Amino acid sequence: MSKTYMRKEIRLSGSGGQGLILAGIILARAAVQERYRVAQSQSYGPESRGGASRADVIISNDDIHFPEATHFDVLLALTQESCDKYLFDLKDKGILIADTTGVKNIALDSSNIYELPFTDIAAEKLGTILPTNILSLAFLVRKTGLVSEASLRKGIEQSVKPHYIKLNLKAMKLGFKLADDYGKTD
Amino acid sequence: MPKKTTKKTTKKTEELDSIVLMQGNEAVARGAVDAGVNFFAGYPITPSTEIAEILSRELPLRGAAFIQMEDEIASICAIIGASLAGAKAMTATSGPGFSLMQEAIGYAKITETPCVVVNVMRAGPSTGLPTSPSQGDIMQSRWGSHGDAPAIVLYPDSVKESYELAIRAVNLSEKYRTCVVLLLDEVLGHMREAVRLPDLRKHRVINRIKPTVPPEWYKHYDENQKYLSPVASFGEGYRFHVTGLAHDATGFPTGRPAEVADMMARLKKKITSNIRDLVQIESFHMEDAKIAIFAAGITARSAKSAVMMARAEGLKVGLLRPLTIWPFPDDAVRKMLKNVETVIVAELNQGQFLREIARLIKDKDDSDIVPVRRVDGELITPAQILRIIKEVN
Numbered sequence: 001m002s003k004t005y006m007r008k009e010i011r012l013s014g015s016g017g018q019g020l021i022l023a024g025i026i027l028a029r030a031a032v033q034e035r036y037r038v039a040q041s042q043s044y045g046p047e048s049r050g051g052a053s054r055a056d057v058i059i060s061n062d063d064i065h066f067p068e069a070t071h072f073d074v075l076l077a078l079t080q081e082s083c084d085k086y087l088f089d090l091k092d093k094g095i096l097i098a099d100t101t102g103v104k105n106i107a108l109d110s111s112n113i114y115e116l117p118f119t120d121i122a123a124e125k126l127g128t129i130l131p132t133n134i135l136s137l138a139f140l141v142r143k144t145g146l147v148s149e150a151s152l153r154k155g156i157e158q159s160v161k162p163h164y165i166k167l168n169l170k171a172m173k174l175g176f177k178l179a180d181d182y183g184k185t186d
Numbered sequence: 187m188p189k190k191t192t193k194k195t196t197k198k199t200e201e202l203d204s205i206v207l208m209q210g211n212e213a214v215a216r217g218a219v220d221a222g223v224n225f226f227a228g229y230p231i232t233p234s235t236e237i238a239e240i241l242s243r244e245l246p247l248r249g250a251a252f253i254q255m256e257d258e259i260a261s262i263c264a265i266i267g268a269s270l271a272g273a274k275a276m277t278a279t280s281g282p283g284f285s286l287m288q289e290a291i292g293y294a295k296i297t298e299t300p301c302v303v304v305n306v307m308r309a310g311p312s313t314g315l316p317t318s319p320s321q322g323d324i325m326q327s328r329w330g331s332h333g334d335a336p337a338i339v340l341y342p343d344s345v346k347e348s349y350e351l352a353i354r355a356v357n358l359s360e361k362y363r364t365c366v367v368l369l370l371d372e373v374l375g376h377m378r379e380a381v382r383l384p385d386l387r388k389h390r391v392i393n394r395i396k397p398t399v400p401p402e403w404y405k406h407y408d409e410n411q412k413y414l415s416p417v418a419s420f421g422e423g424y425r426f427h428v429t430g431l432a433h434d435a436t437g438f439p440t441g442r443p444a445e446v447a448d449m450m451a452r453l454k455k456k457i458t459s460n461i462r463d464l465v466q467i468e469s470f471h472m473e474d475a476k477i478a479i480f481a482a483g484i485t486a487r488s489a490k491s492a493v494m495m496a497r498a499e500g501l502k503v504g505l506l507r508p509l510t511i512w513p514f515p516d517d518a519v520r521k522m523l524k525n526v527e528t529v530i531v532a533e534l535n536q537g538q539f540l541r542e543i544a545r546l547i548k549d550k551d552d553s554d555i556v557p558v559r560r561v562d563g564e565l566i567t568p569a570q571i572l573r574i575i576k577e578v579n
Contacts, residue, residue, distance in 0.1 A: 041377040065490035
């Protein structure tokens with residue numbers, strides 16, 4: 001089987017405290033399950049909450065030299081600030097997933113944009129906004145097919161504290177469902 | 187672009203279980219444990235904190251000591267003391283803490299006490315950008331301590347290599363009886379990569395040689411044995427004196443020029459006469475290169491991507507990456523740069539490696555040495571280097 005070079009650049013962006021680095025770690029662990037090479041890096045300010053935060057995941061079938069994302073195949077934006085900052089570094093066919101709880105204005109028209117109020121949905125359906133990161137990550141995974149459901153599940157199980165696994169798997173399932181239902185109704 | 191073909195392997199679960207996602211700082215902590223470090227004293231500071239955090243858990247489990255000290259000066263003094271009592275000792279810090287440790291690093295060097303200081307570099311000066319990368323401490327790691335003693339400084343560019351060089355740092359400190367510095371980039375300390383655990387099981391550990399002579403014959407600095415002289419620890423029955431003053435072979439202070447000259451020569455010679463053992467350098471696509479990039483640490487990762495991009499366009503570009511930055515690999519660099527037309531020096535500072543390269547290349551014009559610098563807390567991107575490659579090509 002001949003192998004073509006593949007490098008996917010994913011940026012998960014928002015503000016500190018939204019769990020983006022954890023989401024990045026989970027996605028990276030899921031990719032390890034599928035035997036990809038991965039590099040997961042991050043950038044954040046000195047604050048523990050608030051301030052811009054981002055996590056990059058590079059998934060490849062070859063050596064990963066430069067470890068950060070510069071032109072994204074997938075961009076997740078949970079805040080207006082992060083959406084505005086990174087939107088134009090999306091590849092032409094890159095996919096944007098925006099949390100419209102925070103993102104009110106997207107300066108781009110494309111058929112590759114998915115908009116849902118993930119934070120509001122988490123509050124309403126899961127009773128807490130804490131797993132918004134997993135909810136939106138599961139949506140992202142389903143829409144992009146980067147990794148399988150089983151791998152994502154494993155990534156979650158390996159990364160979150162035991163007593164949070166149940167809640168996060170519930171968020172994952174809801175994320176998949178939102179992706180499957182996206183655009184079908186309303 | 188040259189492609190690597192991966193061997194077809196059957197998907198065994200146990201093999202998959204042996205691949206883990208690991209952080210650079212975690213790899214350093216694991217390396218420390220595997221090298222036999224049994225004493226860590228530190229004061230947590232971003233972006234090195236995870237090293238202390240992990241060792242605060244791992245060392246006590248092994249009956250080894252972890253102490254959170256009141257500050258960085260106390261931290262390095264504690265590891266020097268622990269080492270004199272026979273421990274393999276390490277501390278980890280970043281910019282401001284590394285500055286505070288400088289005096290005692292000199293103390294470790296003049297007293298020839300093995301220890302390792304990990305400096306996960308962040309952007310400075312002063313508090314700077316605590317969570318952003320910088321290669322601002324290249325020269326500080328060489329010249330930061332007053333006086334005039336050589337330095338051994340190692341600098342990895344991947345998570346796996348962070349593990350390997352952490353072990354090597356401990357080994358070299360034991361072998362050469364000195365303080366070895368392990369530099370890491372903020373991005374590398376915090377980033378995670380897939381690592382095969384079996385790759386982390388091949389390592390060798392060097393321990394300091396112990397004296398066999400009767401205690402009354404023991405000299406802590408044995409002139410006849412050079413740097414490999416046996417080292418007694420306090421509490422083993424051997425009596426010796428340790429001081430930051432210039433000293434003779436017994437360790438007691440001396441002001442006699444001949445004895446001071448001997449001491450200084452010994453400190454220098456144990457490094458300069460072992461360059462081949464100390465220097466490690468990676469040559470990446472240099473065989474037919476007309477343009478060479480010189481870069482270390484995380485910037486070498488940017489440079490490798492740039493080399494691959496340039497090669498895909500048919501440009502003859504290579505990379506030289508030192509894993510040991512001090513002693514500087516003079517001969518290897520001179521030899522490898524002999525046939526190139528242009529050298530691009532890429533670094534996250536105002537031009538620190540640049541001076542070393544300019545010092546070594548006398549036969550080229552200034553215009554043949556091209557700096558790529560960045561000091562805004564962001565990494566140099568491959569595209570940034572590629573642009574320079576095309577300008578000079």
